[in-house]
Amino acid sequence: MVHNKVDLPYTRYLSPDGQLLGELPAWADDFNLLTRLYRQMVLTRLFDHKAVALQRTGRIGTYAPTLGQEAIGVAIGSLMHAEDVLVPYYRDTAVQLMRGVRMEEILLYWGGDERGSHFAEPAVAQDFPICVPIATQALHACGVASAFKIRGEHRVVVTTCGDGGTSKGDFLEALNVAGAWQLPVVFVINNNQWAISVPRRIQCGAPTLAQKAIGAGFHGEQVDGNDLLAVYDRVQIALERARHGKGPVLLECLSYRLGDHTTADDATRYRPAEEVKHAWLEEPIKRLQTFMAGQGVWDEGREQALIAECQELVQRAVDNFDAAGSQPPETLMDYVYAQWPVALADQREWFLERAARRAGGAAHE
């Protein structure tokens, strides 16, 4: 394979075992900030663990775990302004929680209820729901960014995808238009090395995914996606750059999907246990925890208190999810059009009759 020579930046501050590799940016002196970010990563992981458990016991449907991706999502979520817009993919629990999507909403969505994408918090009212069809969200993000640019607003769109998503035409068409129009959008690739069973090395012939930005005429770089300090630093710079009219940025975050693709997947079928075992040595939460302990700002007592606090929050969300009940049948027709068309009135009639008949039948059983 012949590669054109590219030399993209790669950022990492902490080694996999939590040791500082060089001088930190000034913002990293703020231990309150680090504690807050660490807390959010722990909360995300505990929630994620609970969601998988709820699927295993049949209380929600298929779920896409975010295990091992917490640093990427928390960094993005904490740096976006409320007026920015997130256009996520389906492994974005971490960002969504940080943005203000409620845990019970995420459970509702994966638990088979459309209300899970009707976000209650005003801060996320314009954020997109997660996107299942691969990489299509990248184009929606460019549309949102176009609107910002047309109106002259200093707002930024962040859109995410996996390494597999970068193979899709939508992703490349999004990069192209973002470059052509210098849109205020930050593309974040969560390169977790696996697209279900297809490894990164056979996903794309280019040595990095970040270099796809070069063909579109804007800046791309790699960052250690398991190093919260590195991701935070680079996302911050990318957002400011986009916000100040300096065009899009593509960030490739190198990470590892520690869990299955979804709860319907069994990753032991296609990847060696040793690889996963090794990846656990590089995971983001332990790494930051070790660093913070080394700095004397974290200890076992705080860790236990944090876990207890987060578990209570997760349990409260599960209780709210349990209490939600199902939507009445007519709501399936209430949002297809702004108003159900008169021309389809007969369909509404027979569908609701069907629903009533089945409800009646169930009562007789």
Place this chain on the structure above:
Amino acid sequence: MSDAKVSLLEAVNLALHRAMGEDENVIVLGEDVGVNGGVFRATLGLRDSFGFKRVIDSPLAETMLGGLVIGMAAQGLKPVVEIQFMGFIYATMEHLVSHASRMRNRTRGRITCPIVMRSPMGAGIRAPEHHSESTEALFAHIPGLRVLIPSSPARAYGLLLAAIDDPDPVVFLEPTRLYRMNPQPLIDDGKRLPLDSCFTLREGSDITLISWGASVMETLQAATALAEQGVSAEVIDVACIKPLDLDTLEASVRKTGRCVIVHEAPRSCGVGAEIAASLYERAWLELQAPIQRVTAPDIPPPLYRLEQLYIPSVEDILHACDSVLNFA
């Protein structure tokens, strides 16, 4: 102004000018729509009137256009996107089917998608391959979309304005064969036509002729020929393909007892099949003869030497009417 005769193409252009003038959120984008005014000139003059921020020449990427407008619409803009020919619209379908048509439903009304996707459609202008498609049925199948096909300058004008007002995504298909044919007087008064309604173009009592798009022209000519034979034909332009105004069609068929459906698209699973099935469900006891369809066969639109064979002719329609009128 009221005396000026306007073609269907000019009516589209007038409606776009009117909509952009009325609402600064209306954005026109697509390939060659700006400086060039569109390959058919449907967007002529918009760039000069409304500027490059609202009349946008896009990169040559239809999938991108399909996705981009969803993000714009989510932000409160009203994008009117031109797909240069219907043969290139398929690249947008994932965005129409999986996103635009269901964003409102997925988010319980939190995010909506008021886009209009305009595209020329149909055969009959000796165009190259992939420039003669009539695949409206593909879109009519999708819940959450509206599909409109005007067949006169007045309906192009009034329906396009209504489509741009509409809070949901609309696929707006313009028959190229009619673009410059039969200019008619049109008052540019901003008056909208109702969506989700058929248009009865000619009242009659003996037979109902149902059509849309360019075939409305031949259908009207067939009705004139039938009148000369003493047969009173009612002609209905469906115009709103999705959702279908079946009530109007049913009422007409109950009155006449006989029905011929004419469309340029291939027969199988065409919109004509939906109409015929619905009429049988609703009014079969009133029918005095089986409904007949006059359509293209299930073949790709031919290259232009034989394309007239593909398009239903007046004679084809009269032939079908004959069998329906003389059914034992």
